[in-house]
Structure formats: C-alpha cells, structure tokens
Amino acid sequence: MQADIETTIRQFIEDNFLFREDRTALSDTESLLDAGLIDSTGVLELVVFLEREFGIAVADADIVPENLDSISRIAGYVVRKTAEPCVSSDS
Amino acid sequence: MCGIAGYYGRADAPQPAIETLRRMIGTLSHRGPDGSGIHAGSEAGLAHARLSIIDVATGQQPMSSHDGTVWITFNGEIFNYVELRRDLVARGRRFRTESDTEVIVQLYEDMGPDCVELLNGDFAFALWDGRRHQLMLARDRAGVRPLYYTRRGQRLYFASEVKALLQAPGVTAEVDPVALDQIFTLWAPLAPRTPFKDIFELPPAHMLIAGPQGTQVRPYWRLSYPEAGDESAVDRRAEHEIVDELEALLVDATRIRLRSDVPVGAYLSGGLDSSLLTAVMKTLAPDRLRTFSVTFESLEFDEGAYQREMVRALATEHTSIACSTSDIGRIFPDVIRHVERPILRTAPAPLFMLSEHVHANGFKVVLTGEGADEVFGGYDIFKEAKVRRFCAAQPRSQRRLQLLQRLYPYLPALKNQSQRYREAFFATGAGDLADPLFSHLPRFRTTAGAKDFFSAPLREALHGYDALAELRERLPPEFDRWHPLSQAQYLETAHLLPGYILSSQGDRVSMAHSVEGRFPFLDHRVIEFGARLAPRLKLRTLREKHILREAAKRFLPAAIAGRPKQPYRAPDSQSFVGPQAPAFAAEALAPSRIHALGLFEPRAVEKLVRKCASQPFVGFRDNMAFVGVLSTQTLVQQFVHAGLPRPLAQAA
Numbered sequence: 001m002q003a004d005i006e007t008t009i010r011q012f013i014e015d016n017f018l019f020r021e022d023r024t025a026l027s028d029t030e031s032l033l034d035a036g037l038i039d040s041t042g043v044l045e046l047v048v049f050l051e052r053e054f055g056i057a058v059a060d061a062d063i064v065p066e067n068l069d070s071i072s073r074i075a076g077y078v079v080r081k082t083a084e085p086c087v088s089s090d091s
Numbered sequence: 092m093c094g095i096a097g098y099y100g101r102a103d104a105p106q107p108a109i110e111t112l113r114r115m116i117g118t119l120s121h122r123g124p125d126g127s128g129i130h131a132g133s134e135a136g137l138a139h140a141r142l143s144i145i146d147v148a149t150g151q152q153p154m155s156s157h158d159g160t161v162w163i164t165f166n167g168e169i170f171n172y173v174e175l176r177r178d179l180v181a182r183g184r185r186f187r188t189e190s191d192t193e194v195i196v197q198l199y200e201d202m203g204p205d206c207v208e209l210l211n212g213d214f215a216f217a218l219w220d221g222r223r224h225q226l227m228l229a230r231d232r233a234g235v236r237p238l239y240y241t242r243r244g245q246r247l248y249f250a251s252e253v254k255a256l257l258q259a260p261g262v263t264a265e266v267d268p269v270a271l272d273q274i275f276t277l278w279a280p281l282a283p284r285t286p287f288k289d290i291f292e293l294p295p296a297h298m299l300i301a302g303p304q305g306t307q308v309r310p311y312w313r314l315s316y317p318e319a320g321d322e323s324a325v326d327r328r329a330e331h332e333i334v335d336e337l338e339a340l341l342v343d344a345t346r347i348r349l350r351s352d353v354p355v356g357a358y359l360s361g362g363l364d365s366s367l368l369t370a371v372m373k374t375l376a377p378d379r380l381r382t383f384s385v386t387f388e389s390l391e392f393d394e395g396a397y398q399r400e401m402v403r404a405l406a407t408e409h410t411s412i413a414c415s416t417s418d419i420g421r422i423f424p425d426v427i428r429h430v431e432r433p434i435l436r437t438a439p440a441p442l443f444m445l446s447e448h449v450h451a452n453g454f455k456v457v458l459t460g461e462g463a464d465e466v467f468g469g470y471d472i473f474k475e476a477k478v479r480r481f482c483a484a485q486p487r488s489q490r491r492l493q494l495l496q497r498l499y500p501y502l503p504a505l506k507n508q509s510q511r512y513r514e515a516f517f518a519t520g521a522g523d524l525a526d527p528l529f530s531h532l533p534r535f536r537t538t539a540g541a542k543d544f545f546s547a548p549l550r551e552a553l554h555g556y557d558a559l560a561e562l563r564e565r566l567p568p569e570f571d572r573w574h575p576l577s578q579a580q581y582l583e584t585a586h587l588l589p590g591y592i593l594s595s596q597g598d599r600v601s602m603a604h605s606v607e608g609r610f611p612f613l614d615h616r617v618i619e620f621g622a623r624l625a626p627r628l629k630l631r632t633l634r635e636k637h638i639l640r641e642a643a644k645r646f647l648p649a650a651i652a653g654r655p656k657q658p659y660r661a662p663d664s665q666s667f668v669g670p671q672a673p674a675f676a677a678e679a680l681a682p683s684r685i686h687a688l689g690l691f692e693p694r695a696v697e698k699l700v701r702k703c704a705s706q707p708f709v710g711f712r713d714n715m716a717f718v719g720v721l722s723t724q725t726l727v728q729q730f731v732h733a734g735l736p737r738p739l740a741q742a743a
Contacts, residue, residue, distance in 0.1 A: 016702045019543050019695040039537050039712040048708050 279590025
C-alpha cells in the first residue's frame with residue numbers, strides 16, 4: 001500500500017537526514033533539495049536504502065529529482081517499480 | 092626540525108623563568124628528541140628541543156651572536172643557507188658553526204628583521220635582540236612550520252605547539268566558538284585565530300616584533316597573481332621554454348632540500364607529484380633511494396598498485412605501512428593531541444602511522460609532493476569551478492551539463508550519480524556567480540551542514556556571525572581582478588594549505604614521530620613561478636596540472652605522467668562505529684558527554700552516530716559532521732577538561 005510505503009520512507013528520511021529537533025516536520029511533498037536535507041552523496045544513501053528495503057533495482061537513469069526529491073515522489077516511484085515484472089539479465 | 096618556546100616581557104607569576112621554559116619545552120620532545128637547550132634572560136627567554144639534521148656536531152640552540160646580544164631559537168631549515176653564508180663570508184663575517192641557524196643570526200645582524208626576505212626555507216623562529224630590546228617572531232611563506240603565541244599580563248609567550256603554551260603560568264585552554272564555526276565551514280580557522288580563545292597563530296609570511304613601543308604584526312611576502320587580461324603579464328615564450336624553466340626550478344628546489352647530514356627519504360604515494368619528485372631525487376642522488384608509503388584495505392582509498400609501478404620504474408627501496416579502519420580508530424586520540432584542532436576528515440591518521448614507520452626505519456627527513464596541486468592547479472575543485480561557470484553562462488545548455496559528468500571519476504559510487512542531481516548540487520545562480528568565493532561554495536555549503544549539530548547555546552553565541560563574510564573581507568583588494576582559476580588557487584594556497592594540509596596532515600603528524608617533511612613544490616620561487624603562469628598552462632580545458640605533466644614526461648613513463656588525480660582520502664566514520672569500535676569514541680559521543688561539554692546537540696548526534704553505524708554508505712556531509720563532532724569532543728576533553736596534556740612516550 002502506498003501509505004505504508006510512505007511511512008517507511010518518511011521514517012528513513014527522518015532518521016537519516018532530519019537531525020535538528022527544532023526543524024519543522026517534513027511534508028510529503030516538500031523538496032529535499034530545497035530544504036537542504038540531502039547532499040550529493042546523500043542521494044546514493046537513499047538509493048541503497050530503497051534497493052534493500054523494497055527489493056527493487058534502481059537504474060542510473062532513475063536517479064533524478066522527479067523520482068526522489070520528496071516523500072510522495074519516492075513512494076510513487078517505489079510503487080511503479082514494484083509493479084514491474086522482474087527482468088533477469090543473461091550475464 | 093625542532094620545537095621552540097619562550098617568552099618576552101617581565102613575569103607576573105612567581106615561577107622562575109627557567110622552570111617555565113623547561114616545562115614548555117618538555118612538551119615538545121617529539122619534535123626534538125636529540126637534546127634541548129634553554130636561555131633565560133630578564134627580558135626574554137628562549138628554549139629549544141632539537142632534531143639534529145644539519146651540523147649535528149655544533150649547531151646547538153638557543154644560539155647567540157658573537158657578542159651575545161642576539162639569541163635565536165629556530166625550528167626549520169634554510170635551504171639556501173650555503174649561498175647566503177658564502178655571501179656573508181665574502182663580506183668579512185666569520186662563522187663558528189656549520190649550521191643554517193647561524194646564517195639567520197648573522198643576516199639579522201647585517202640587515203635587521205627584513206633579513207627574512209632572503210630566506211628560502213621552512214621556518215618558525217624567535218630572535219631576541221638585546222640591543223634594541225625587541226623580540227622578533229617569523230614564519231615561512233607557505234605555513235609549513237607552526238608558531239603560536241599568547242599574552243598573559245606583561246608577558247608574551249610563544250611556542251611551536253599549543254600544548255607548550257599551556258605550560259606557561261596562567262595560560263589555560265578555552266574553546267573559541269568563532270573558530271569552531273570557521274572550521275565547520277572553511278575546514279580551518281582564519282589565522283591568527285585558533286580553536287582556543289586568546290591563543291593565536293602567527294600567520295604564514297608574517298613577522299611579529301615585540302618591543303618597548305608595543306607589538307606589531309606584518310607580512311613580509313604576499314601571494315599574488317597577475318590581473319586577468321593584463322597583456323604585459325602574458326608570457327609569450329614557446330611552451331617548451333616555459334617547461335624548461337619549470338624543470339630547472341624543480342630540480343634546484345629539490346637539490347637544496349637534499350642538504351642534510353642525515354639520510355633523506357621520500358613519500359611515494361603513487362600519484363604524479365610524489366612520483367615526479369622521487370624521479371628528480373633519483374637523478375640527483377641515485378644511490379639506494381629510500382621511499383615510503385601507506386596502503387589501505389579498501390580499494391576505494393588504496394593506491395598500492397600505482398606505488399608498486401613507480402617503485403619498479405625508479406628502482407627505489409620501498410616499504411609501506413598498511414592502515415586499517417581499526418588502526419585509525421585506535422590512534423585517533425593521539426592524532427588529535429598532536430593536531431590540536433578539530434578535523435573533518437581522518438586523513439591525518441594514516442600519515443601519523445606513516446611517520447612512525449619512517450622513524451622506525453631510522454629516517455628523520457622525507458621529501459613529499461605537497462603543494463603541487465595548489466601551485467599548478469591540480470585539485471578537482473578547480474575543474475569543477477570552471478565547468479560550473481561554463482554551465483551558469485548558458486543554464487539551458489544540455490551539452491554543457493554533460494561536462495559535469497566527467498568530474499569525480501575516481502569514487503566508485505559517484506559514477507552512478509545522475510547528471511541532474513549533480514546539476515542541482517553544483518549549478519549556480521547569478522548571485523553565486525558574482526561571489527568571490529564561487530569556486531568553493533559547494534564545499535563550504537556541504538561542510539556547513541555539520542553545524543546542524545551545534546547546541547543551542549553554541550548557536551546563540553554565534554548569532555549573526557558569518558564565516559564566509561569574514562573570509563570575503565580578508566581577500567586582497569586586487570582579488571576581483573584576478574582570473575577565476577587564480578582566485579580559486581588563492582583560496583586553497585592561502586587558507587586550506589596552511590590551515591589543514593600542512594598542519595594537520597603535515598607538520599603535526601610527521602613531527603609527532605620526529606620526522607621532518609620537506610616540500611620542493613613550496614619553494615617560494617616555484618610558488619611565484621606558478622602564480623605567474625597563464626591559467627591555460629595549469630588547467631588546459633579539463634586537464635589539470637598541464638604544465639607540470641609536460642615537465643613530468645621528461646622524468647617519468649607516459650602512463651604515470653598522464654595519470655588522472657586520485658585524491659588522498661582515508662576511511663572516515665566507519666573507523667569508529669560497529670563491533671570493533673574503539674572505546675574512546677563511544678564515550679566521546681555518548682549523550683551524557685555531548686551534554687556535558689555543551690557544544691553539540693545530544694539527540695541529533697545520537698541519530699548521526701546511529702546512521703553511521705547502520706547505513707552501508709554515508710555521504711560526505713555526514714561523514715564530515717561525524718569526524719568533526721568526534722574530534723572536537725576529543726580535543727576539548729584533552730585540552731580543556733583533562734588538564735594539561737602530557738607528552739607522548741617516545742619510542743627508543
């Protein structure tokens with residue numbers, strides 16, 4: 001369910017990017033970039049988490065703000081990826 | 092190389108001067124294990140801990156002039172002392188020793204404080220002039236050798252390291268919040284500020300004169316670049332002639348740095364700079380060249396394959412020391428005790444191990460490649476700034492954005508980073524483009540994320556302070572007229588180099604094991620030559636250190652001369668977390684300890700520690716924050732709360 005996915009993602013963001021107690025809570029649609037919460041390699045921390053947590057493979061071309069820059073965008077991306085059939089490679 | 096300490100002025104405290112000097116110099120035996128000396132006078136006192144390198148037999152210090160009115164205590168080497176001495180002898184002066192120390196004394200008698208301008212070397216010295224009743228302190232141009240000072244009552248105390256100053260009566264360590272803000276933004280405090288209140292660092296290329304009329308601090312040299320678009324400054328020679336000049340300079344800078352009565356080795360990291368240096372040394376002193384390096388378990392950091400290739404090509408006698416994350420965890424408190432400031436990376440720790448390895452192999456002096464990236468445009472940050480400017484000039488150009496993809500080829504994980512994210516993190520607005528600090532803004536902003544962990548009282552104390560604004564104010568008036576590459580080079584050379592590279596990664600960790608580093612690329616003639624070069628000879632499109640690579644082709648196989656830069660890095664937070672985590676780290680980061688020292692927010696740090704312990708991959712910003720918090724906690728515990736730090740036990 002998208003709501004469960006969003007909760008899991010929110011928890012991860014709060015545990016790993018939101019450090020200041022007095023920072024106002026992050027809304028589902030707030031941009032992580034604009035909020036200064038994520039740096040250039042923080043994005044990769046997020047990708048590793050998504051792959052492990054949801055068992056998806058994040059393609060290089062998917063690592064774009066459209067897919068990853070807010071809690072609801074990330075959840076939407078995960079839902080789309082988990083709906084895809086598994087494609088096995090030959091190598 | 093050595094340690095120095097002393098005072099100027101009358102005592103308030105009852106402690107006898109000799110006792111004070113003895114305590115101060117006693118903390119510096121790692122810098123000078125070969126003996127010590129003291130000269131205590133009523134107006135000034137000098138102390139010296141010796142690492143005997145030149146004139147082992149008669150060069151003891153403190154040293155006086157013939158008539159005993161001038162006294163000196165000196166840490167460093169004057170590499171052109173042979174030529175200076177020859178001139179002085181030709182003018183009728185007579186020498187009692189073979190030392191470079193005596194050359195400074197004689198030059199001072201001849202010329203006064205301006206004698207510093209003739210010195211080509213790495214130095215920090217204190218000179219007492221009994222006739223003028225004044226004390227002079229001086230420091231070399233690049234900031235290789237350290238010199239700290241503080242005032243208590245009527246007295247000025249000075250020393251090579253803060254730990255020696257803390258032995259003087261009435262001198263205690265207290266954290267300077269502004270310095271913390273500067274470190275957690277710029278990677279280093281802005282000299283003369285240090286992490287400790289009222290304890291100052293003499294800036295590089297400066298002298299201090301303390302006398303009956305008061306105290307004056309002034310520069311004797313300035314790093315400067317030609318104005319962009321100044322046609323008269325353009326060098327119209329053919330490139331190969333410029334390379335000829337560079338080659339001659341480098342060879343001479345290396346030649347004079349081989350002057351020693353004890354054997355000289357080299358650090359061979361596998362990169363272009365140390366490879367070139369080692370190759371030049373081989374032509375000057377080919378017999379049994381001894382080289383050293385550090386290796387890592389993780390492929391992400393290790394350069395072992397390149398090192399082995401160079402060792403084969405140059406036939407050096409090479410040994411290396413392996414550094415693991417548990418090593419870094421184990422030695423970190425000792426490293427902090429020596430660097431005496433918070434650090435944001437663990438990179439000093441493997442170099443601390445390397446100097447121990449060098450010392451255990453019986454060497455006191457090594458030549459190393461520091462400075463080449465600053466002088467010849469080697470760092471990625473220079474390329475990055477160039478591409479960012481290019482993109483900002485036409486923000487919609489996709490093709491320009493693809494250039495961003497060519498940056499950072501060495502880190503495996505970053506290869507996967509999307510171009511659009513890189514654009515978001517590195518692209519700039521019009522306001523940023525107009526900022527004199529443009530080249531370094533991404534780094535400063537990423538680093539400043541570590542300040543999210545400052546406690547409320549610390550943020551309160553810093554309310555309204557802006558480290559970037561202060562740095563802008565410090566820039567030379569002609570800065571705006573320089574080429575953008577020169578501007579970026581200036582920021583690296585004038586601030587990061589002395590504030591971090593030469594101190595925490597250089598002098599402090601090598602002298603911890605009585606090893607003196609020497610830097611041919613920081614010969615002031617090489618620095619000045621590099622500053623005069625047209626930017627396209629340094630960064631040709633995106634080929635860094637172009638002119639240096641051309642010179643290197645004359646000494647090295649093409650594959651090595653053409654090798655792209657692999658920045659020196661070491662494992663960071665992973666050295667302090669997990670099942671093998673060292674006890675000191677858990678204690679230093681415990682919420683109760685964070686709360687007790689009052690500088691950081693306990694719950695925020697707790698989250699950070701949990702993140703670094705559980706996430707397989709932690710980014711730059713949080714790694715820097717982790718190491719920054721841990722090193723600050725450790726430093727404050729050692730210097731402020733646990734009383735005066737004792738000197739480390741010396742290996743026999």
